[in-house]
Amino acid sequence: MARGTLAVRDLSVSYGRAVRALRGVSLDVPEGTVTAVLGANGAGKTTLLRAISGTLPFHRGAVDAGTVRLGDRPLTGLSPSAVVAAGVVQVPEGRRVFGRLTVEENLRAGALGARGRRSVDRAGAAESTAAARERVLELFPVLAKRARQRAGLLSGGEQQMLAIGRALMARPAVLLLDEPTLGLAPLMAERIAETIREINLQGTSLLVIEQNAALALELSSAAHVLEVGEVALHGPSAELAGSDEVRRRYLGVSEDTPEGVAVSDAAAPSGDHAGTSGTPEASAGRPVLARWTG
Numbered sequence: 001m002a003r004g005t006l007a008v009r010d011l012s013v014s015y016g017r018a019v020r021a022l023r024g025v026s027l028d029v030p031e032g033t034v035t036a037v038l039g040a041n042g043a044g045k046t047t048l049l050r051a052i053s054g055t056l057p058f059h060r061g062a063v064d065a066g067t068v069r070l071g072d073r074p075l076t077g078l079s080p081s082a083v084v085a086a087g088v089v090q091v092p093e094g095r096r097v098f099g100r101l102t103v104e105e106n107l108r109a110g111a112l113g114a115r116g117r118r119s120v121d122r123a124g125a126a127e128s129t130a131a132a133r134e135r136v137l138e139l140f141p142v143l144a145k146r147a148r149q150r151a152g153l154l155s156g157g158e159q160q161m162l163a164i165g166r167a168l169m170a171r172p173a174v175l176l177l178d179e180p181t182l183g184l185a186p187l188m189a190e191r192i193a194e195t196i197r198e199i200n201l202q203g204t205s206l207l208v209i210e211q212n213a214a215l216a217l218e219l220s221s222a223a224h225v226l227e228v229g230e231v232a233l234h235g236p237s238a239e240l241a242g243s244d245e246v247r248r249r250y251l252g253v254s255e256d257t258p259e260g261v262a263v264s265d266a267a268a269p270s271g272d273h274a275g276t277s278g279t280p281e282a283s284a285g286r287p288v289l290a291r292w293t294g
């Protein structure tokens with residue numbers, strides 16, 4: 001399966017003529033990392049995931065410019081099933097499980113996403129599906145207990161586990177999570193966060209959209225803040241968590257920026273606007289929170 005960095009470059013998206021939802025968004029999810037995207041309601045977070053997963057057309061949206069790649073494989077313009085087959089799988093907001101199907105049937109449906117991979121023969125596919133199922137049930141033992149129950153009868157937290165488990169059945173290289181803790185009690189949200197860490201430790205990269213900025217920054221190594229369709233701030237998550245602006249606007253704290261945290265109002269990187277100042281190459285050395293101004 002293609003692996004490598006999930007790279008979004010200069011992505012602009014609109015819904016019809018009236019709504020320009022994303023403008024020139026660039027970000028990287030380096031292989032093996034958790035990257036977070038924060039932002040207020042309507043900032044364009046879900047639109048970003050739709051553009052990556054190929055589901056924009058279902059929402060009457062279109063990519064006007066820019067590219068999405070996984071390693072050297074272009075994803076822009078692919079159908080959602082081709083994106084899944086390429087190794088990028090989205091868990092949609094609102095934990096949309098198939099409510100009338102059982103937990104087991106939901107998991108089996110998730111495995112269908114991996115079938116597009118030509119390199120896997122039938123026997124190999126069955127074996128990988130069994131291994132993926134085992135891994136999912138280890139991560140979420142409650143799903144084994146509820147295997148024959150209808151998914152619609154699970155609690156909110158259990159449905160989120162099933163939604164993530166179903167996505168993992170497609171054995172993704174990159175998992176896209178849209179608001180995984182939305183509406184969950186704090187304890188359940190923490191459990192989901194632990195699972196995200198575990199999934200990452202097992203080798204899957206994750207792009208996590210979260211309104212719970214504190215949790216997102218804790219989970220991720222790098223984060224991007226979207227404001228009205230543009231990347232307003234990006235940098236290593238620990239640095240962002242210490243930034244006065246992020247603390248005030250997204251973490252609800254008003255203390256001064258702790259010493260040693262660099263917050264730069266530097267002009268936007270010139271020319272390529274590649275957004276790579278959030279990548280390991282560019283942030284090697286002293287990490288800086290860059291504010292895009294152009």
Ligand SMILES: Nc1ncnc2c1ncn2[C@@H]1O[C@H](COP(=O)(O)OP(=O)(O)OP(=O)(O)O)[C@@H](O)[C@H]1O
Nearest residue numbers: 015019021039040041042043044045046047048059
């Ligand atoms: N199907 C659609 N048709 C028209 N406009 C849309 C559509 N979906 C989203 N938008 C608009 O695009 C912009 C970005 O929306 P998006 O849902 O991506 O933001 P978000 O950051 O995910 O917000 P939320 O957290 O509220 O879901 C908003 O102005 C929204 O109203």
